[in-house]
Amino acid sequence: MSDDLKQPFLDELKSVTSLSDAAALKVKYLGKKGLVTAQIKSLSTLSPDERKQAGQQINELKQFIEAECDKKESVFKNDELKIRLLSESIDITLPGKFAAFGSEHPLSKTLGEVIDIFTRMGFSVEEGPEVELDQYNFEALNIPKDHPARDMQDTFYVSDDIVLRTHTSPVQVRVMENRKPPLRFIAPGKVYRCDADVTHSPMFHQVEGLMVDKDIKFSHLKGVLITFLRQLFGPDIPVRFRPSFFPFTEPSAEIDMGCILCKSAGCRVCKGSGWLEILGAGMVNPKVLENVGYDPEEYTGFAFGMGIERIAMLKYSIDDIRLLFENDIRFLRQFS
Numbered sequence: 001m002s003d004d005l006k007q008p009f010l011d012e013l014k015s016v017t018s019l020s021d022a023a024a025l026k027v028k029y030l031g032k033k034g035l036v037t038a039q040i041k042s043l044s045t046l047s048p049d050e051r052k053q054a055g056q057q058i059n060e061l062k063q064f065i066e067a068e069c070d071k072k073e074s075v076f077k078n079d080e081l082k083i084r085l086l087s088e089s090i091d092i093t094l095p096g097k098f099a100a101f102g103s104e105h106p107l108s109k110t111l112g113e114v115i116d117i118f119t120r121m122g123f124s125v126e127e128g129p130e131v132e133l134d135q136y137n138f139e140a141l142n143i144p145k146d147h148p149a150r151d152m153q154d155t156f157y158v159s160d161d162i163v164l165r166t167h168t169s170p171v172q173v174r175v176m177e178n179r180k181p182p183l184r185f186i187a188p189g190k191v192y193r194c195d196a197d198v199t200h201s202p203m204f205h206q207v208e209g210l211m212v213d214k215d216i217k218f219s220h221l222k223g224v225l226i227t228f229l230r231q232l233f234g235p236d237i238p239v240r241f242r243p244s245f246f247p248f249t250e251p252s253a254e255i256d257m258g259c260i261l262c263k264s265a266g267c268r269v270c271k272g273s274g275w276l277e278i279l280g281a282g283m284v285n286p287k288v289l290e291n292v293g294y295d296p297e298e299y300t301g302f303a304f305g306m307g308i309e310r311i312a313m314l315k316y317s318i319d320d321i322r323l324l325f326e327n328d329i330r331f332l333r334q335f336s
């Protein structure tokens, strides 16, 4: 009786076109309610002799169907794998995608170098607030209200008594109030002035420096600043000290560097002079020392304050300060 099933099975096998067709055909013949299974069940109705012979035949048919279905399944499985491998294939000859490298901003780079040089000369690093009391930004530095010296720095006022600090010099007062000499520190940070052109920005960075001890002289100031500038720009750079005025130093000087951008020939950055002002400095005014409770007869000191943007402009030949703040990736990429 099992031969009755073989031909229909073979006919149906021809029309199997997928893995699921093959699985369904297997169930149709060999499943719990399958055609072959039904024949196996009906064996019990036969006599022992008939059962033996029919049992053998059914068993052979069962194995035959199983093997044929498995063969079909493995053909389809192979085809599926081939299709998947093709669709998921990677062209290893394509160029790779590289992650873009970032780089340190030229201002951070310059600031880092400045701090490094001074720490090597034994200066520590201090900080102060950017929103500052008028008392520290002006009064304690010998710049009383209505004094004409206030006009030297165009100030952003938060209220009558609070300003955005216009320079890092208030950190001098804050540190001196809390410590006794000897003192030797720098104070880097952001400062704010209502000012904007190719060499002036409303927010810029300064590094303040202060040294107070017995017998500190102007020659110490010159030695420290010239050493610093030579370390930063090389041994041959032209430097000049020009007499100036700051209410908190006496005597005072402004320090100019030969303009690297035009090799001192004169350009729009140095306004044709061949020099660029980068520093204000001087001997700490005795009045400032008295304001913080130091005895000016016992102690003297020097102070300086430099603009980091101006130094970065000279170091990297940047001819407009605004480039430093525009975040133009084409500009910044040049420093990577």
Ligand code: FA5
Pocket (backbone or CB within 6 Å): 153, 166, 167, 168, 169, 193, 195, 196, 199, 200, 201, 202, 203, 204, 206, 208, 209, 246, 249, 277, 278, 279, 280, 281, 282, 303, 304, 305, 306, 307, 308, 309, 310
């Ligand atoms: C001062 O701010 C004084 N506090 C410096 C000082 C400290 C003198 C200690 C004596 C003792 P001045 O206003 O000149 O000084 O500014 C110092 C430097 O900051 C300048 O030489 C210049 O390099 C830079 N600078 C000033 N204004 C701007 C600005 N708007 N944008 C960028 N840099 C500026």
